[in-house]
Amino acid sequence: MFIDTHCHLNFKSYKKDLPEVIKRATDNKIDKIIIPGAKLDTSRKAIEIAQQYGDCFAAVGIHPHHADLLSAADNASDLKNLLTGLIIQPKVVAVGEIGLDYYQYKDCPAIDEETKKRQKELFLLQLELAQENNLPVILHCREAFDDLLNVLKDKNISGVFHCFSGNKQQLAEVLEMGFYLGFDGNITYPQNQHLRQLVESAPFDKLLLETDAPFLTPVPQRGNRNEPAFLVYTAQTVAEIKKTALDKVMEITCSNALKLFRLPA
Numbered sequence: 113m114f115i116d117t118h119c120h121l122n123f124k125s126y127k128k129d130l131p132e133v134i135k136r137a138t139d140n141k142i143d144k145i146i147i148p149g150a151k152l153d154t155s156r157k158a159i160e161i162a163q164q165y166g167d168c169f170a171a172v173g174i175h176p177h178h179a180d181l182l183s184a185a186d187n188a189s190d191l192k193n194l195l196t197g198l199i200i201q202p203k204v205v206a207v208g209e210i211g212l213d214y215y216q217y218k219d220c221p222a223i224d225e226e227t228k229k230r231q232k233e234l235f236l237l238q239l240e241l242a243q244e245n246n247l248p249v250i251l252h253c254r255e256a257f258d259d260l261l262n263v264l265k266d267k268n269i270s271g272v273f274h275c276f277s278g279n280k281q282q283l284a285e286v287l288e289m290g291f292y293l294g295f296d297g298n299i300t301y302p303q304n305q306h307l308r309q310l311v312e313s314a315p316f317d318k319l320l321l322e323t324d325a326p327f328l329t330p331v332p333q334r335g336n337r338n339e340p341a342f343l344v345y346t347a348q349t350v351a352e353i354k355k356t357a358l359d360k361v362m363e364i365t366c367s368n369a370l371k372l373f374r375l376p377a
Contacts, residue, residue, distance in 0.1 A: 113141050113142070113143035113144075113362065113366060114141055114142050114143060114321060114343050114344065114347060114362055114365070114366065115142070115143055115144045115145075115146075115320075115321065115365065115366050115369040115370070115375070116137070116142055116144070116145045116146065116321065116322065116323050116325075116340040116343050117146045117250075117272065117294060117320045117321065117322050117369050117373070118146060118148060118209070118250065118274050118275075118294055118296070118320075118322035118323065118324055119145050119146065119147060119322070119323050119324070119325045119339075119340050120147065120148065120150070120154070120324070120325060120326060120327075121133065121134070121145065121147050121158075121161055121168065121325070121340075122147050122149065122154045122155075122157035122158040122160075122161060123154065123326060125325075125326040125337055126326070126339075130161070133339050133340070133341075134165055134167075134168070134340075136339065136340075136341040137167075137339070137340035137341050138167070139341070140340075140341040140342075140343075140344060141344070141362075142167075142340045142341065142343055143167060143366070144167050144168070144169065144369070144375055145167060145168045145169070145340050146168075146169050146170075146171060146205065146206065146250075146369075146373060147161055147162060147168060147169070147170050147171065148170075148171040148173060148206070148208045148209040148250050148274075149170070149171060149172050149173050149174070149198075149208070149209070150173070150174070150175040150177070150178070150209065151174055151175065151178050151181075152174070152194060152195075152198070155170070155171075155172040155173065155174075155195075155198050156198065158170035158171065158172070159172070159198060159201050159203065159204060162202075162203040162204075163201075163202060163203060168203075169203050169204075169205045169373065169375065170201070170203055170204045170205070171204065171205065171206035171207060171208040171209065171250050172195060172198040172199050172201075172204055172206075172207060172208075173195075173206075173207050173208040173209050173210040173238055173249075173250065174191075174195070174210065174234060174238065175209055175210070175211075175213075175252060176210070176211055176212050176213040176231045176234065176235065176252060177213060178234075179227065179230040179231040179233075179234045180230065181234070182230050182233050182234050182237075188233070188237060191237065192237055192240075192241065195237075195238070195241055196241060196245075199241060199245050199247065200245070204247070205247070205248075205373040205374065205375065206242075206247055206248050206249060206250050206271070206373055207238055207239075207241055207242040207245070207247050207248075207249050207250070208249055208250025208251065208252075208271075208274070209250045209251070209252045209274055210234075210235055210238040210239070210249060210250070210251065210252065211235060211251045211252035211253045211256070211260060211274075212228075212231050212232065212235060212252075212253055212254075212256035212259055212260045212263075213231070213252060213253070213254045213255070213256060214228065214254065214255040214256040214259075215254045215255045228256075228259070231256075232259070232263065235260075235263060236263065239263070239264075239267055239269060242269055242271075243267070243268070243269055248269070248270045248271040248272070248372050248373060249269060249270075249271035249272075250271060250272055250274050250294075251271055251272065251273050251274055251291070252274055252275075253273060253278070254277075257278050257282045261282070261285055261286075261289075264289060265289070270290060270291070270372060271291055271292070271372070272291060272292040272293065272294045272320055272372065273286055273291055273292070273293055273294060274294045274322060274324070275294055275295070275296045275298070275322065275324055275328070276293040276294060276295065276310060276314075277306075277307060277310070278310075280309075280310075280313065283310060283313060283314070287314075287315070287318060291318070292318050292319070292320050292368060292372055293310075293314050293318055293319055293320065294320045294321075294322040295307070295310075295311055295314075295319065295320070295321065295322065295346065295350065296322045296323060296324045296328045296330075296346060297323060297324070297328040297329055297330030297331075297334075297338060297342065297345065297346050298328045298330075299311055299330075299346060299349050299350070299353075300330040300331040300334075300345055300346060300349045301331060301334070302331075308349075308353055311349075311350055311353045311354070312353050312354070316354070316364045317364065317368065318368070319350070319364070319365055319368060320365055320368055320369055320372070321343055321346055321347055321350070321361075321365045321369075322343075322346075323338050323339070323340055323342060323343050323346070324338070325337070325338035325339045325340060325342070326338050326339070329342065330342055330345035330346050330349070331345065332345065333345065347361050347362060347365070350365075
């Protein structure tokens with residue numbers, strides 16, 4: 113069986129056919145699914161789905177794209193209270209996805225120093241919540257590795273770098289801190305040799321499988337909406353890169369997920 117450690121079943125893409133998507137996941141040996149929040153509403157939705165479906169679990173968090181929630185100086189304590197109320201709900205197994213993102217997206221405001229400051233403040237607030245509630249974190253990092261690693265270096269916290277895409281030096285630093293590495297369907301894209309090299313370098317005992325569905329659909333399903341049932345294609349690519357059996361990838365990545373998120377076996 114496989115565990116999809118990062119899947120956004122709480123997004124609108126699955127509004128019309130969520131039961132069918134979950135059934136296809138089960139039919140394709142997906143034993144458990146972790147659903148991260150991106151805002152308060154999607155965190156609530158993740159909890160709702162987790163409480164409805166036995167094999168689903170939730171993470172609560174605010175993505176760095178939504179750091180404007182902290183634009184008002186008196187917002188932090190109210191926001192922390194709201195997040196705390198969600199984190200203590202049954203079947204919440206992590207805080208995420210949280211982190212820093214300095215990538216300049218098309219048609220979005222410029223990433224200025226004030227934006228970076230708000231992202232860091234939001235990130236720190238959520239790291240504190242994870243520590244206070246003894247939960248691992250699901251980390252989002254894009255074009256912000258140096259800042260994110262600097263924030264983490266003095267924190268005693270566990271977690272996973274979702275959709276890891278750093279360089280070899282950053283890989284070494286992340287591993288030295290004890291974090292896990294999440295790999296997604298984009299490792300199946302032929303042009304992504306850099307990601308394949310990262311998979312090759314990553315120790316098996318720190319590797320997790322993710323879909324990031326509905327995004328990053330793996331080959332041969334690319335062009336379609338991604339879903340947990342497609343996790344096997346990413347697992348097969350990991351097995352090819354590691355020159356090992358698919359069953360070994362399944363066994364080790366499941367063991368890693370159970371350990372990090374303290375999931376029921």
